[in-house]
Amino acid sequence: MSAYVLQQLINGLVLGSMYALVAVGFSMIYSIVRLINFAHGDVAMIGAFSTFLVFAAAGLPLWVIVPATLAVGAAVAAIIEFLVFRPQRQAPQVNGFITSLGVSILIQNVGILLLSAQPRSVRLPGLLRTNHDFFGARVTTLDILIVAATLISLLVLTLFVKRTRLGIAMRATSENVSAAQLMGIPVNRVITAAFAVGGALAGLAGLMWGGRYGQIDPLMGFVPGLKAFVAAVIGGVGSLAGAALGGYLLGMAEIMIVGMLPSEYGSYRDAFVFGLLILVLLVMPNGLLGKPAEERA
Amino acid sequence: MPDALLKVESINVWRGASQVLNDVSLSVGQGEIVALLGGNGAGKTSTLSTISGLLRPKSGSITFAGESGPVSLTSLRPENIVKLGIAHCPEGRQVFGGLSVMENLRMGAYLRHDDQIGADVEHYFELFPILRERADLKAGQLSGGEQMMLALTRALMSRPRLLMLDEPSLGLAPQVIDQIFDRIEEIRAQGTTVFLVEQNAAMALEVADRAYVIENGKITISGNASELAEDPSVREAYLGIETTQATGAEIPPMETSS
Numbered sequence A: 001m002s003a004y005v006l007q008q009l010i011n012g013l014v015l016g017s018m019y020a021l022v023a024v025g026f027s028m029i030y031s032i033v034r035l036i037n038f039a040h041g042d043v044a045m046i047g048a049f050s051t052f053l054v055f056a057a058a059g060l061p062l063w064v065i066v067p068a069t070l071a072v073g074a075a076v077a078a079i080i081e082f083l084v085f086r087p088q089r090q091a092p093q094v095n096g097f098i099t100s101l102g103v104s105i106l107i108q109n110v111g112i113l114l115l116s117a118q119p120r121s122v123r124l125p126g127l128l129r130t131n132h133d134f135f136g137a138r139v140t141t142l143d144i145l146i147v148a149a150t151l152i153s154l155l156v157l158t159l160f161v162k163r164t165r166l167g168i169a170m171r172a173t174s175e176n177v178s179a180a181q182l183m184g185i186p187v188n189r190v191i192t193a194a195f196a197v198g199g200a201l202a203g204l205a206g207l208m209w210g211g212r213y214g215q216i217d218p219l220m221g222f223v224p225g226l227k228a229f230v231a232a233v234i235g236g237v238g239s240l241a242g243a244a245l246g247g248y249l250l251g252m253a254e255i256m257i258v259g260m261l262p263s264e265y266g267s268y269r270d271a272f273v274f275g276l277l278i279l280v281l282l283v284m285p286n287g288l289l290g291k292p293a294e295e296r297a
Numbered sequence B: 001m002p003d004a005l006l007k008v009e010s011i012n013v014w015r016g017a018s019q020v021l022n023d024v025s026l027s028v029g030q031g032e033i034v035a036l037l038g039g040n041g042a043g044k045t046s047t048l049s050t051i052s053g054l055l056r057p058k059s060g061s062i063t064f065a066g067e068s069g070p071v072s073l074t075s076l077r078p079e080n081i082v083k084l085g086i087a088h089c090p091e092g093r094q095v096f097g098g099l100s101v102m103e104n105l106r107m108g109a110y111l112r113h114d115d116q117i118g119a120d121v122e123h124y125f126e127l128f129p130i131l132r133e134r135a136d137l138k139a140g141q142l143s144g145g146e147q148m149m150l151a152l153t154r155a156l157m158s159r160p161r162l163l164m165l166d167e168p169s170l171g172l173a174p175q176v177i178d179q180i181f182d183r184i185e186e187i188r189a190q191g192t193t194v195f196l197v198e199q200n201a202a203m204a205l206e207v208a209d210r211a212y213v214i215e216n217g218k219i220t221i222s223g224n225a226s227e228l229a230e231d232p233s234v235r236e237a238y239l240g241i242e243t244t245q246a247t248g249a250e251i252p253p254m255e256t257s258s
């Protein structure tokens, strides 16, 4: 039984890592342009397809595939920002929200058109599926890499945002765009950079998702994107640490719900996830680490 | 007037459906302190924002005497205007509350790549020792006066040739205002030109060489600061001193009975 619980914890940690990666990027984009970007999960999907259909198919080794996928995610997010979101930067918030829904549907449909909706089986090169015994639970090399890569990414991201000139400029821009402009900060470029960073993390999550579950399809980004949104809200929208925490909590909760409840409830996992969201927001309206609205201004 | 550093000619600026600046012309000479006075909603902030590129004029021109010749500002992005040597310290200070004092100063020097940034920070910490004490604190935790010192220093970190200040006295205690205005005079003495927007006309006219008055988006009065301080309409509207048109003599205060 305890090995079973441990196994569930590990599965939750792995799933939570992927949610955290997507949620942190989502939150980063939100905090700099106040955009609820529903297309963010689809960037993860594009990352997954480029990983498996292009880079892995070309026989590249993993140490090339990972940076290449990061680059694709960054480029796709930056291009979407430039083409779609930048022209309506001054428009009301709801316009951006609707637009992102449109972009999401567009990407999914183009994906179906070009690649068919049929899920395809994929796998990462190398010995990533090797099983290890961990106090009775089963862990693959890939699981370990997913958790380690996520923690490293979150650490690097934290250092970037806290210490670097560009990272500080992102925080300044997210607080007060016009004051940032008066400092000489090129806010358009800073915003594009924030999308690129978020996109890179989403791309990485897509790679992990495909590698872990062995299947990719053009709609695969939608539900994780939605869950990342939930994770970001649970953590406190705009707080990167909150988004990461929310991602892990959500991953854990989801696995626990599926693992602990009788199997006939398994298909209601998403209902439980959203129930959890509502519960958290009832108790803590600003999320776990979010600031009150008046402080955020 | 010395050679113009900044020349604004007949700008018309709209915000949404309303015209907020109507044919505004003014100039700021090299080494001067020039004040722009006016009441709430007169168009002072809009004037500064148009100069610094946050707003675009529908017509008119803005020319800055750059290091390598005159430059038209009207089509430049804000960061390029900062690069030319214009710093705009915005209304209400607008320090980055979630950033530390040090990070705010770093952002002020965003476009600089020289090795003097640390030395400049050190220099301003000497001038405002309180900022050194607060260096690692979030700017949002500072008092209003400390935030003003930070906003002023942050603007200076770009080493501007023209410093534009939007109501630096707003909401501050008299001693703090005195301290800020002393610094403004020192800044000018060290060679930086100052364009000062104020509702506090008494303070502004004390330090300024020349001044403009703006009402309803139009410049209505301009002249030397000392002349404006004696101008009956300025005294009445902006200095709160009632005057009689004929003699300019002050009416004695009315008896207040209880």
Ligand SMILES: Nc1ncnc2c1ncn2[C@@H]1O[C@H](COP(=O)(O)OP(=O)(O)OP(=O)(O)O)[C@@H](O)[C@H]1O
Pocket (backbone or CB within 6 Å): B015, B016, B020, B038, B039, B040, B041, B042, B043, B044, B045, B046, B047, B091, B199
């Ligand atoms: N963001 C905005 N959108 C539309 N109109 C605006 C905006 N900001 C200011 N205005 C209008 O522009 C006009 C000039 O405002 P401005 O802020 O330039 O005045 P001001 O002289 O700086 O006033 P104050 O002393 O109150 O700061 C006002 O009529 C104001 O209502």
Ligand SMILES: [Mg+2]
Pocket (backbone or CB within 6 Å): B044, B045, B046, B091, B166
């Ligand atoms: Mg104003």
